[in-house]
Amino acid sequence: MTQLDYEAIVVGAGFGGLRMLHELRELGVSACVLEAGADVGGTWYWNRYPGARTDSEAFVYAMSFSHELLQEWDWSVRYPAQEEVQRYLAYVADRFDMRRDIRFDTRVVAASYDEAANAWTVSTQAGDCFVCRYLISATGLLSVAYVPDFPGLDRFKGEWYLTARWPNEGVDVSGKRVVVIGTGASGVQLIPQIALLAEHVTVLQRTPNYVIPARNAPIDQAERIAVKREYDAVWARARAHFFGFDMGTAGVVAAELTPAEQRRALEAGWEKGGFRFVFETFDDMTTDPATNELACAFIREKIRAIVRDRKTAELLCPTYPLAAKRPPLGHGYYEAFNRENVTLMNVASDPIQEITERGVRTACAVHDCDVVIFATGFDAFTGALTSIDVRGRDGTSIKEKWRYGPRTFLGIGIDGFPNLFMISGPQSSFANIPVVVDYTSRWIGRALTAMRTAGEDRIEATPEAVGEWCDMLDALMRRPTILAQGEQVGSWFVGANVPGKAHTPLFHLAGLSAYIKDCERVAAERFAGFARSASPTLAR
Numbered sequence: 001m002t003q004l005d006y007e008a009i010v011v012g013a014g015f016g017g018l019r020m021l022h023e024l025r026e027l028g029v030s031a032c033v034l035e036a037g038a039d040v041g042g043t044w045y046w047n048r049y050p051g052a053r054t055d056s057e058a059f060v061y062a063m064s065f066s067h068e069l070l071q072e073w074d075w076s077v078r079y080p081a082q083e084e085v086q087r088y089l090a091y092v093a094d095r096f097d098m099r100r101d102i103r104f105d106t107r108v109v110a111a112s113y114d115e116a117a118n119a120w121t122v123s124t125q126a127g128d129c130f131v132c133r134y135l136i137s138a139t140g141l142l143s144v145a146y147v148p149d150f151p152g153l154d155r156f157k158g159e160w161y162l163t164a165r166w167p168n169e170g171v172d173v174s175g176k177r178v179v180v181i182g183t184g185a186s187g188v189q190l191i192p193q194i195a196l197l198a199e200h201v202t203v204l205q206r207t208p209n210y211v212i213p214a215r216n217a218p219i220d221q222a223e224r225i226a227v228k229r230e231y232d233a234v235w236a237r238a239r240a241h242f243f244g245f246d247m248g249t250a251g252v253v254a255a256e257l258t259p260a261e262q263r264r265a266l267e268a269g270w271e272k273g274g275f276r277f278v279f280e281t282f283d284d285m286t287t288d289p290a291t292n293e294l295a296c297a298f299i300r301e302k303i304r305a306i307v308r309d310r311k312t313a314e315l316l317c318p319t320y321p322l323a324a325k326r327p328p329l330g331h332g333y334y335e336a337f338n339r340e341n342v343t344l345m346n347v348a349s350d351p352i353q354e355i356t357e358r359g360v361r362t363a364c365a366v367h368d369c370d371v372v373i374f375a376t377g378f379d380a381f382t383g384a385l386t387s388i389d390v391r392g393r394d395g396t397s398i399k400e401k402w403r404y405g406p407r408t409f410l411g412i413g414i415d416g417f418p419n420l421f422m423i424s425g426p427q428s429s430f431a432n433i434p435v436v437v438d439y440t441s442r443w444i445g446r447a448l449t450a451m452r453t454a455g456e457d458r459i460e461a462t463p464e465a466v467g468e469w470c471d472m473l474d475a476l477m478r479r480p481t482i483l484a485q486g487e488q489v490g491s492w493f494v495g496a497n498v499p500g501k502a503h504t505p506l507f508h509l510a511g512l513s514a515y516i517k518d519c520e521r522v523a524a525e526r527f528a529g530f531a532r533s534a535s536p537t538l539a540r
């Protein structure tokens with residue numbers, strides 16, 4: 001019989017990995033977490049660029065599994081900064097004595113399933129191998145940075161950095177000329193902060209975003225006490241919400257209001273700020289194109305009112321529907337373009353050609369600089385798993401299997417890959433991450449419990465269930481919704497941000513609440529769509 005090192009190995013010690021480790025311990029499953037970084041945190045460990053902070057409101061950007069933890073921890077502000085989130089995750093790890101089951105500085109490079117042994121062998125970059133029965137990936141959906149292949153980067157004489165791999169010791173941009181490439185959520189957070197220090201910041205924008213003001217503010221004690229008193233209800237509302245937030249609805253669609261009432265609603269939403277603008281202004285903002293355009297025109301008006309230089313303001317105004325790309329939250333983003341030391345350039349009309357010794361060259365201009373910062377996004381959802389050589393029952397790798405896009409059941413299981421579970425896997429839900437990973441970890445725990453009760457040790461999504469799941473997601477993408485329009489605007493939602501990547505829906509486009517309903521139906525039908533058995537190893 002194959003000797004197991006652990007019953008379960010979890011890859012990644014971010015929100016997902018820590019949550020899963022807790023679940024496995026509750027079930028009495030021996031487990032080890034392998035983490036590439038030197039500490040817990042995952043995304044929060046690596047993305048420590050200036051300005052990095054949550055876009056989710058703090059109270060629901062937390063672990064919900066422990067009442068004591070929820071009562072103990074006090075968030076300082078509505079949108080905590082990276083340093084505070086990192087401190088929180090370290091606190092969770094210490095509070096529950098998790099570090100003894102985590103191996104840091106351990107990058108997983110390969111994993112293969114041995115059918116005869118019903119076991120996974122997991123190999124690390126350092127050459128270590130671990131054998132386990134269950135392999136659980138918690139590698140994050142936005143963890144592998146995408147860097148465009150601009151020629152000449154190796155010639156550049158200055159410094160260059162990725163927001164997604166920001167050095168621990170920080171970067172001193174004071175007095176330096178900086179070029180930032182990318183204006184997604186990362187660039188939008190970074191730009192106002194480095195503008196405070198740099199001599200000059202040149203922002204190379206390809207597609208403008210609808211940046212909604214976050215309205216960050218300290219959390220007052222009365223609010224803190226009120227939330228802590230009803231935390232169970234907070235989580236119930238978050239699980240029932242499209243995006244996993246504790247937010248209400250507007251209770252009204254735009255067409256029911258007069259133009260003056262619509263205007264008042266938009267102004268009120270803008271004042272509330274954050275994703276409340278999207279979810280609590282009109283209930284049809286992401287479903288009715290006319291309502292969506294109303295909101296888009298309103299934001300464009302705000303941009304023109306904030307940004308003094310007319311040419312810059314026009315360049316910052318998007319023309320595609322709001323939410324076709326993930327809208328970032330801003331902390332003085334548009335205001336930063338009123339500074340003398342910030343210049344916006346359009347690299348849609350004048351694309352980047354190469355990096356030279358002295359800076360970035362576009363077709364029509366040369367931007368000399370001391371520092372280049374790439375805020376160019378991620379190989380979302382699939383990148384982490386396809387960059388590891390994961391091989392299933394017949395030796396096929398996930399990378400080969402997903403050549404034309406990911407194929408999974410519930411974003412949790414893959415046919416041909418027994419006993420492999422994914423947390424925040426492709427084709428699962430994209431929503432407020434702590435809520436998603438809490439649900440998925442509990443769901444995997446329920447599956448393991450059902451197997452244990454039935455005397456089984458092997459579980460695998462069936463090809464039929466995978467086929468039906470993919471068909472259902474394709475049908476969602478073909479619906480004329482706003483989210484489904486991401487393909488036209490190069491959104492990572494559908495893999496359209498990485499050249500050569502298959503354009504398929506990378507997550508369940510009907511929202512978290514619908515996703516949970518689908519997962520609950522599967523669990524209620526005794527995990528229908530998964531073949532479960534006792535392996536000969538167990539029977540022996």
Ligand code: N01
Pocket residue numbers: 052053054055056142148181182183184185186187189204205206207326347352375376377378490492497
């Ligand atoms: O990445 P992005 P991100 N030439 O893909 C540009 C989450 N997140 O890291 O739009 C020039 O959004 C690209 O241009 P275009 C959040 O879910 C969360 O900012 O493709 N430009 C775009 O402007 C978010 O959605 C938080 O035309 C090029 C930028 O690079 C997701 O992560 C914070 C280019 C990439 O934007 C990704 O956000 C940060 C090229 N060749 C991120 N290639 C919080 O919640 C790419 N670009 C706090």
